[in-house]
Amino acid sequence: MNPEVLERVLNCRQLPSLPAVAMRVVELTADQSVSMKALAETIQNDQALSAKILRTVNSSLFGLRKKCSNINQAITFLGMSAVKTLALGFSLVTAIKDASKDFDLTEHWRRALFTAVAAKNIAARSGVGYQEECFLGGLLQDVGMIVLLQTLGEEYAKVVAMAEGEHRQVGRLELEHFGLQHPDLGAMLAQRWKLPDELVMPIKYHERPTAAPSSHASIVRAVGLGNIASDVLAGRDTVQSLRRFYERAEQWFGLTNQQADEVLQAITTQAREMSRLLSVATGEAIDSARVLEAAKEQLSKIEIPDDQEQIDLGPIYSMSEKSPMVDELTGLSSRERFEQSIIALFEKSQAGVGPMSVVLVKIDNDTSIVSLAGEEALDTAAIGVSGRLTRVFSPKRAVIARMNRAHFAVAVNGLDRSESARLAELVRQAVGAQPIRLIAARPGAPREIQVTVSVGVVTMDAASVDEFPDASRLVTVAEAALAAAERSGRNAVRVYQPKAA
Secondary structure, eight states: OOHHHHHHHHTOTTOOOOOHHHHHHHHHHTSTTOOHHHHHHHHHTSHHHHHHHHHHHTSTTTOOSSOOOSHHHHHHHHOHHHHHHHHHHHHHHHHHTTOOSSSOHHHHHHHHHHHHHHHHHHHHHHTOOOHHHHHHHHHHTTHHHHHHHHHHTHHHHHHHHTTTTOGGGHHHHHHHHHSOOHHHHHHHHHHHTTOOHHHHHHHHHTTOGGGSOGGGHHHHHHHHHHHHHHHHHHTSSHHHHHHHHHHHHHHHHOOOHHHHHHHHHHHHHHHHHHHHHHTOOOOSOOOHHHHHHHHHHHHHHOOOOOGGGSOOOOGGGOOSSOOOSBOTTTOSBOHHHHHHHHHHHHHHIIIIIOOEEEEEEEETTHHHHHHHHOHHHHHHHHHHHHHHHHHHHGGGTOEEEEOSSSEEEEEEESOOHHHHHHHHHHHHHHHHSSOEEOSSOOTTSOSEEOOOEEEEEEEEOTTTGGGOSSHHHHHHHHHHHHHHHHHTTSSOEEEOOOTTO
8 A cells, every 4th residue: 555645644634523412423323332322312413314214214215114213223223333324425425525625426326326226135035134234335335435535636537537437447547546444544533533344344335345354244245236236227338247246146145036135126216315315416316127128138148158168268267256357356347358468468469469478476375474464464465466567567458367366467569579478577576675664454464564476478470370279378477477487486577488499
């Protein structure tokens, strides 16, 4: 994490702050023995907040048979957890509501509410509990973006605009331009507000749910799945997003496709109601039934090839489950997208558009990093390596992918052997230039770790084209070059020299 930018953010006087009543609600509900009377009296000290909560409790969202006239009744009918969620939700929205300058706040709230409502519905249908925490986690997931906007202003807004509406690219761009990411800053702010870990964890891990601590996995995964639901309804690669939604819903919560459809269908109505109650704009209403019907129709037309028909890219790329098209941790392409892209690039090179290179990168001593500083340290190292790869190879219109925990791959047309080797060496030097600071090191672990990479490079050109009958052969040779770099002592680049050379 860039220490200069971090210091600038944490010292910013414009950072959102919780109202006093909300702070008191957090303190009270942290005590398991707190009385309903004490909580009610605290909320009633803020008449505007009390009125908003009562209006929400009496809305169609809760469907109470009898109207609620005071906070005591609301707590009795809904329970302390639900009322706490409403109180914090209204207070937090107020704290960040006026933070929009050169920033699409409508899109921010639409994504937040779609995710929040979806996460709560997922928790309810799967029976994992924590429905209110899932809702708040989704509502607050991107508060770190507001923090960066308040601190960096137009500079940050321009970087977000570069993502062109693809939210999963925002983290990569933040890392590339500022050396930090909004989930980590949001988690820091939540801790400053003294919010419980049940809310801090989904803010911190909503972009990479599988990396969350097991103690909070269900909440984080509900929010993460809510994000995919938001992508489906927002038209972000709808068919692929729907496929991911079905897969994750079954893998993480055991939900059937029908149950997953019910979650999607509930989102827009409930989100529209909450946007009215919270007084935030979320844009034009979306017909979830129509979006879902169209996406399912397209999905049914897509023929999924058998595993035997897919290209064999070697042993280091095996993964435990099917990959999405974007790696959740780094924002790079996934293994699946790389497999598709490398075949197309190979065919272009064979057609005479110029040489093609494959560069494989592996974080050295990855198991030792985990043993020394924990799984999150390896995640942090992977994020750092992805940033260096992006800066070096993106200008060359390369396909850059994270293949598994510690392996990365680059495929690019138009670079000869010497240029590919030069860029690979730039990556190696950039990774090892300075230690990577750990955001939340476990007790007893170092605050920084020194990371190095080994790199293997192979280039197919006019002189060596006969050696590479297909794309898988390029990858196999690149693996051999990577293995040679590791045998040489690691922190090295090895380039395959063809027989013709």
